[in-house]
Amino acid sequence: MSLRDLMTMAKPAAELRLKTLSKVWKALPVDCFQCMRCTSGCTSLKLLELKPHAIVDLVKFGFVDELLASDIIWTCATCLKCKERCPQRASPYDLIMAIRNVAVEREAKIPESYMKAVGQILETGLLQSVQKVTTRKMETLDRDSIGLPKIVLPNEKFKEVFMNVLGGA
């Protein structure tokens, strides 16, 4: 490989690159021509500094290791705007999901918040815990006080299916 990143002295990882790309379903990351439309619209850019175009470019060159080691791949909010609007069907979203899967296969540490979310879903069937809110008039409201129906907790069958899905990924 005649390419080297002078900041980290890293060389591209050809096999890892292929492995990552093989997990991308129907998207064409190598077709990316860096118009940066994905990053212009990225929901996670402003707070979490996710730059989808840079991720696509890093994978194109084969600098996958630094992505696997970085927390940045876990910041995608999966709004799918980049996939919808990509003019080359490169779909940064699909690529980010592929990198996450490679990372998990290589036993990378999954961020705590993700594990929390999994526990939450198993317990309540919801991604977020049910919260109480305080209005501008300093009233505290919850589901009961505004007349929303009670939340039905998931049954054993759901938990079984959910664990199967996680195991299969």
Next chain:
Amino acid sequence: MARIGVYVCHCGLNIAGTIDVKAVVEDAKKLPEVIVAEDYVYTCSDPGQERIKEDIKKHKLDRIVIAACSPKMHEETFRKTVQQAGLNPYLLEIVNLREQCSWCHSEEHEKATEKAKALVRMGIARATFLESLKRGMIKAKKSVLVIGGGIAGIQAALDLANAGFKVYLVEKTASIGGKMAQLDKTFPTLDCSACILTPKMADVGKHKNIELFTLAEVEGVNGYVGNYEVTVLKHPRYVDEKKCAGCGECEEVCPATAPNEFDMGLRTRKAIYRPFPQAIPNSYTIDKKVCINCMACEGVCERGAIDHEQQEERIKLEVGGIILTVGCDLFNATLASELGYGHYGNIITSMEFERISNAAGPTGGKISSLVTGKAPRSVAFIQCVGSRDARFNEHCCRVGCMVSLKQAILVKEKLGEHAEVYVCFNDMRAFGKGFEEFYKRARDMGIEFIHGLPSEVRMAQDKSLYFDVYDSGTNKLLQVNADLIVLAAGLVKSPDYDKLQAVLHVPRSADGFFLETHPKLRPFDTPIAGIFLAGTCQGPKDIPDTVAQASGAAMKTTELLAKGEIEIEPLMGEVDSILCSGCAICKTVCPFEAVQLKTEEVDGKERTTAEILEAVCQGCGACSTACPTGAIKMKHFTDKQIVEQVKAACS
């Protein structure tokens, strides 16, 4: 037995780099009918051709097999070679070792060599049964139909008319001029579009060799190269072109209005209208879709030019050749809905900008907001809208970069230095003569170039427009607040192409545009003899390229028709009238309408058989394959020739 000469070409390393040409030659030598077999570096070169000619004379060869590139490339070259040595040009067989063997199997040298041997043996088998054929001559009419009155059609019509041909120019709308008439300035010289176009339009109107049909379309084309019969449907104008002087009294009194197409619907016109003041023909037109038949126009027209009873007319024309110059459409920017066109005000397309910037346009040439009428403080251009985008069109519109550069410069010129101008681009394609200098001029004027495309355009609570865009140069997410946003909407195929294709049978490429015969060497021709292409109906292009192609197509038409007769290829179907049962299956499968049925009296009984029109037949072979009695023989592709080739492939 045939006496065959086999010549295997190296084509430099194109063939010899993959295929062992010596082995192919040795293999061919084993066949008894092969008298000479040789390899040569460049068979198409002058010394290469000389060797073949010498061998034909020396060894009394009566068939030649050349294993080289595609016959599309050099079949004609070598036909001339063998003809010069006294052989019939159709006693030549080309074996395609380059495109169909060495290029596609460049990784597998041994297998490629085996395939090459088999291909050459097949060629030899077919060559053995080749027959001498004679080329025919047909008369050609010295008149030309030009379809489409934009700058391409105007240029082609003028060139041909000046060369002495009779030209029929058919235009769909009420005036010639096309999209160029709508433009304000042209890049990279900034000369006024109308100033350079309208003199040419006037020339068309006055030329004694040009007959102009406006509000007309080509409904049917029959016949063949040199002898096309064309039916033109002329829609009623409801105004007599010859009587109307264009005074405009009628327009004053007309009460009905409609969006003005020439101004991209940015203002209205009356039901009786003239698209623009320099229109050719300089005559008014009544739009019956909006006319309320109040007859007020009739009352004020002193010359009695108005005729509400006018009917559509069908006109038959006889022409030798046809040039297709119907232009293209603009991308419908509402499809890229995230950019807000059609949803928010103050977002316009490049063509709408042209009308706003034009002194004769709806704002009198003042760059201003269509909502507030005020001059914008900041203008943003967004490139590649609908182009280079797999969701809409894969192709590049080829003019968007330069159009936006020009418009950005016009904004700076008209609104002054303080006006902020942003161009969001992906690649800046400034490839033409003077284009890069034009780009530099734009940068020097302080126009901001942002390397990145926005994902979406939004409206703030105060109704102002803004978008976020990531700039790769600064590695920053920028927010741009723009009072006016201009979308560089691309050039795309027109729905009219479907109708024209059904009439003309000209094939189209994957991008929807009409397909030229060869992208480099035959850019004006179509596979249909006598039909040529020019302008954006062949693919997006700018004005200089359009004019160049139009003049080229006119030249090609001149070359074809100037002598008054045309040589035709003898590769066509031939009906054996004894075997023909008159079932007419051939007539239904023929894509070129080359089959006719004729009825004759034979021994007191009426007998119907098929007949193939030599000049129309393109030699595709569909009829021969479909014929249930085997009555149609394809000259130069006879059953015997093909069967022997298959046998050689299987042996």
